[in-house]
Amino acid sequence: MSLMQEMNQRALELGVPLSLHLDVTYRCNERCIHCYLDHDDHGELTTEEIKGVLEQAAEAGTFFLTLSGGEVFMRRDFFEILGHARRLMFNVRIKTNGVMIGKEEARRMRELGVEHVQISVYSHRPEVHDRITKLPGSLKRTIEAIRFIKSQGLKVTVANVLMRGNSEDHAGVQALAKELGASYTLDPTITPKIDGDDSIVALRIPGSELHSVFRTEALVGNVEEFCALPPPVGEDVMEAYPCSAGHTAIYVSPYGDVTPCVQFPLPSGNVRREKLMDIWRYSPELNEVRSIHARDLPVCSTCSHVGTCTRCPGLAYMEGSMRGPSTADCEKSFQRTGIASANMLRKERIQSTGPLVQIQAWRPSESSGQEIPRVAAQLL
């Protein structure tokens, strides 16, 4: 167990929210076709309210702070927020599109001791990147921002979300990241919109392309290891928690809404009405999330992938149940190993046996005398 894992385990035992993801705004200067947010301002937390949340989190023991959006630099008070966070000694990571970062912004981030900056790049080709962001010239400005930040000696990760329309460009983005001296991370997950609209899920790359991505050594490292069959499931696996959301990590929206994670929009409280730590400790929703072990998942606990699946409880929640499967992760497990998930097999059975209630018309000419139509109900 690494030192970091030990600290995570200790935070879990002590009930400390070790990580806070704070979206300071949902406003953005880009209009990415796959974005899950509503970019209008519905009453963002004020500077003082955000400072108050940060003070509460520091007191609660939060160490890792991710400042994200929307686009964080859309807030004119962003550096005031950042400065306050650093005075409170958080480890600060920023997620941005970089478009508003020039030399001066990069210098101030370095001076304030930002640990890491993650910047979204969709393609190395301007026509593809700018078509996704719907902001002409955005790739050029994003690349310039990365250069400014790197020139200050800060660490940068290029985050490459894969979707229909840029799925062939990951090698180009990876090469660009290398040229810029940045790390590279790939994410093939498109999540439904925060209001429940799942139309953008259609942008997810098809399974065949996911299969190919998972067999690209430059992306996954040791392909044989990455695509290995799931190992036998032990009791420790069934006792495990799905992820850190609600256990050692928490999310606060620009409106003060608290949820287990940005990708897990389970309303659990609002910092305008309650103290962050009261929500963390006493919210029935967060306590329900914490009560769920792998053994409590009706479908996933019967799945051979249960110990190795990347199942996101937030995506499962958005599909209908936080104890249910996440179809996107079932697909990933399948494309990785070639073994269908319990959820996929269940769906196949349902499709092959037809609808829950079947009605068949009986025609007298086909039989010998019975004249009453037959209704067959089949429970699956």
Place this chain on the structure above:
Amino acid sequence: MGFDSMSEKYISRSTAIAARMLGGELMVMSSTDSTFFTLNEVATAIWQAADGRTPLSEIVSRVVCEEFEVEPSVAHSDAEQFVAELSQHGILMVSDHPNTDPSVQEPA
């Protein structure tokens, strides 16, 4: 580097770090190279006393030897190693002169 050479040193906490107490230990991470440390109670006490104005020798005698009842030779040697390690990662700053800046960082 022997203790004699370190005893006239003044240590202060870098501003390019993150720090937080967790279960009686202090977590510290350098934002420059992302190295992560946890400091036990004694190391945390030295850390908190690192105001850039108090000589390291005094910190060791007053904070470590008195509060934790440690033999001076052991305390000095361990403190020296601790300071060398953290200063290598830019987490502690070591100077031959006391810091006269009144805005020196307060303990985490």
